[in-house]
Amino acid sequence: MGGLRELAASFVVPGPSGVAIRDRLKHLTPQDEMVLRAVGAHQGALASGDLKARCVDALEHSAQTWAARKRELTGVSSSRIAGAITKATHDQWALARRCQAAHIQKLEAGIKTLRHRLSLPIGEKGTKRAAGGYRSKGEWFRKSRRLAALEARHTAAVAEWQAGRVRVVRGGRRLLNTRHHLTEADLTEDRWRERWEAERWFLAADGESGKRFGNETIRVTPDGEVSIRLPAPLAHLANARHGRYTLTARIAFAHRGAEWADRITANRAVAYRIHLDTERGRWYLTASWQRPVIQTIPLETARARGMVGVDTNADHFAAYRLDRHGNPVGNPHRFGYDLSGTADHRDAQIRHALTRLINWAKRAGVTALGIEDLDFTPEKTREKHGRRKRFRQLISGIPTGKLKARLVSMAAEHGLSIVAVDPAYTSLWGAQHWQKPLATPRRTLSRHDAAGIAIGRRALGHPIRRRTAPPPRDQSDRVGHRTVQAEPGDRGREGTRPPTTDRAHEGPSPSGMRKREPSASKTVRDAPSAQQWVQDSLMHTG
Structure with a gap:
């Protein structure tokens, strides 16, 4: 870290x-x-x-x-x-x-x-x-x-x-x-x-x-x-x-x-x-x-009714709604646009995409949008990316300045606030902690959708990780941070055990078949610790 x-x-x-x-x-x-x-x-x-x-x-x-x-x-x-x-x-x-x-x-x-x-x-x-x-x-x-x-x-x-x-x-x-x-x-x-x-x-x-x-x-x-x-x-x-x-x-x-x-x-x-x-x-x-200078609402007020995290990409906005506790609600939404062609065409595409995003946010009942405070000015140089010409063209094509002005102006007309967050590690941590747990056979979650969740949680003041690390002496490997998440689904061995009978340990069963004797567990468990830590599930209340 x-x-x-x-x-x-x-x-x-x-x-x-x-x-x-x-x-x-x-x-x-x-x-x-x-x-x-x-x-x-x-x-x-x-x-x-x-x-x-x-x-x-x-x-x-x-x-x-x-x-x-x-x-x-x-x-x-x-x-x-x-x-x-x-x-x-x-x-x-x-x-x-x-x-x-x-x-x-x-x-x-x-x-x-x-x-x-x-x-x-x-x-x-x-x-x-x-x-x-x-x-x-x-x-x-x-x-x-x-x-x-x-x-x-x-x-x-x-x-x-x-x-x-x-x-x-x-x-x-x-x-x-x-x-x-x-x-x-x-x-x-x-x-x-x-x-x-x-x-x-x-x-x-x-x-x-x-x-x-x-x-x-x-x-x-x-x-x-x-x-x-x-x-x-x-x-x-x-x-x-x-x-x-x-x-x-x-x-x-x-x-x-x-x-x-x-x-x-x-x-x-x-x-x-x-x-x-x-x-x-x-x-x-x-x-x-x-216009007279409008006093912005406090950050806590903007967070009161949840947030819509928006990840800005070269061809679409990836948005995810979160409640005030940072829990994802519903399915991800994407609002596409085409930045090819003339400047007027690109501007119209941005306006249309932002209009659909804002209308959906209003229907969702939130009062704020969380978005990355992007600035690609130092990222466009040939010296930084070398032969990655297509990547330089990609980030150069994202109209961050015009997007900020458009979004702030259009959101203000609908009573929505804009919360700007640091863009560091949102895509990386979003994919690491949210993409796989939320994916289902009927819902495909992209890396950009997961980044929208990460942006929304950061705007709400919550950590992006779903699980906080335990105290050092209570980690199973004794080294580093144990933040790996469990796979989705219930494990069979954690189900309800069948009831035992009086004849369970009295020898052969009535059918004549011998039961397998119980064996000692091969799992070595650590002694319980006096310290405790918080482990957030996918749905928690703060």
Whole structure:
């Protein structure tokens, strides 16, 4: 047990802090689309210039430089638009810095692994906790070259970090690189150019509490009328008072429409964003707002009515319901999804699987879901898994970040809490202690189902093992921990013994056949111990 790492404590995941809803802008006139394109292109150019200025400032950024940039933008737009652009710029720069730090950590992990493996003799076998040496001299040489390349990248990345230099592409680096692979992406140059320009537009406005309908720049009335405050150079395109342009489209939010209407009626802040889906040729408006911080319920309250343990896999969720004592109830459930195809298809698959999981949990009567606090960031490197390319692709395909956000948001709407647990040893111990005892001829229990039980028990605060080890001097072999479980089923020798008669020991039976004389037991039993230990059965009450 000394080699096991310390487990992190389970905790209740905080609820979502924001809401976003979307509706389509239908029946736009050509004039409406022309105005939206003009405003988006103008403000997008301002956002690009502001991002460049922020990157030039690097670590010299201050409140004075921020105010100076905002004053410059106000003259060619408005004060509110300038504030929205500079805020978006700062958020983008901060995100780039966090990604840069994560990249440096990933390089350091790869360098550490390569140095360790290169220091070992060629052909030395590894262990479960550390990789061994390389298989041949040729592989050793190639990995030494890769070590030099990673060290050079690390040196350059650290220098950029210390200088405050970040690399940001407005519109997305992936879309930028697609320009060189139009055939593989099934795009023409004109279609790519249209997507590139649309991604670089800026048609967004932050909300303001106390202002009419919660937003002065992009205003949506309770009856769905959408109007935009035009920047100063485009004021001649206005069709309403005070330099505003009113669209012919009407908005009607089907999802959370009542909550949105309550906010704008009370003049509470609502942020809006307008964007164009170039593939479908459709315009959309997204409304978002912040929620007050929701106090999470205590962990003991979440455990009061049992738990559903959920094991996350590459193609399905394996869920098992447990009562508050940690006993499995009923049969395992699996909710499959397909993570191949486009990003929208993968996102829809995750939503559908989570919807079925949450609905089943509600019908089961529990108030919490136990799930592993997964983070595969340090597990995806080539240096850690070497030739196991399919395994690297497998763990890279599990959308842990998006899954967490989706699950927390969707569960909160149904009154379910999420309990995050340490993922260490759940699959191993679940298969060891639960897979075989619960398997029956009519119920096949997989390793993933057993892991769901292990996750649920850890979320409930119970040990995963079904049996606690006895005191050292009362173990049959006197060494180690005796945690091996008995096979399922009753043993014949433990049944009721037949009653003895008065003639049982008086010689031959009335039929003349001689009975076998009783013999001494060959089983050597230990003397009873004064100490006792607890042995949990499959069903126990705490």
